[in-house]
Amino acid sequence: MWIDQLVFVSSKMYNEFMQPTHYQDESGTIFVLTEETTTNPNEEKSGYGLLWAIGAVAIVAGGVYLFTKEDRLDNPTKEYERAKKMMDPPAWRSNKGPKQPEVPSYSSESKVKSLLKVLESEEESEKIWAIEKLEDFSSQEDLIGTSLFQMVGDSSVRTKSAIASSEMMPDAGLEILSRDPDPEVRAAVAQNEVTASEILLRLANDPAVLVRLSVAENSTAPKSALSRLAHDEDKNIRMAVTKNPKTDSTILRTMSESDRDARVRGSAEHQWKISLKQKGRWLL
Secondary structure: OHHHHHHHHHHHHHHHHOOOOEEEOOOOOEEEOOOOOOOOOOHHHHHHHHHHHHHHHHHHHHHHHHHHHHHHHHOHHHHHHHHHHHHOOOOOOOOOOOOOOOOOOOOHHHHHHHHHHHOOOOOHHHHHHHHHHHOOOHHHHHHHHHHHHOOOOOOOHHHHHHHHHOOOOOHHHHHHHOOOOOHHHHHHHHHOOOOOHHHHHHHOOOOOHHHHHHHHHOOOOOHHHHHHHOOOOOHHHHHHHHHOOOOOHHHHHHHHHHOOOHHHHHHHHHHHHHHHHHOOOOOO
């Protein structure tokens, strides 16, 4: 609205000074200019009018810049481009040739602030990119975790899977996401090494194979969850249990003797022998 007013004022100035309809000579006589008038005795006045018009245009241009500046800074998509430059500065291939421009350096705080702004984007790929980049700033875990927690209600499965995989997601957020209706999101929680043992134990009984498999592959899974999965109906899940470094040697020995699949038994026996050697107990 205020830009329209500036344009109106500038137009009025132009009409008044650049295209005058009246002028007054030295004796005070007022003359009316007609369309046939080709000269204006007050040429000096027209010169000042030109300056006024240029000034008015400059004011309008400045107003447009200020008006759009906030929009540019608050636009998450444009912030994504800015964050990309901050996180991935151009790498010059060699020192040969003309001197290359110096790559600007940014503080961790400014990078995190820019990345958090990208999280407001409507573009799924931009948000996921920012979530992955934020993993490099563990020193600001509380600030980042708060922002990630606010995204648990996102409509995108891929976005929720990304935040569920983040080690900066608070426990409360992982608890919510562990009950998400989409198995891909629950599987991301099951893969996260900071997920609480209680959540992993519950997910070990999840109806989705993908979720249970993710628990079986998680190196921080509790013994109780791995013991449950060692008897899972899916052989791929049982195989994952044998290869999990957290699986107890007792579980491995039982699986090597009683599992109904020969490959699973062979893998369990192999891993059991390795665990004994690591403990300094050699088979007689």
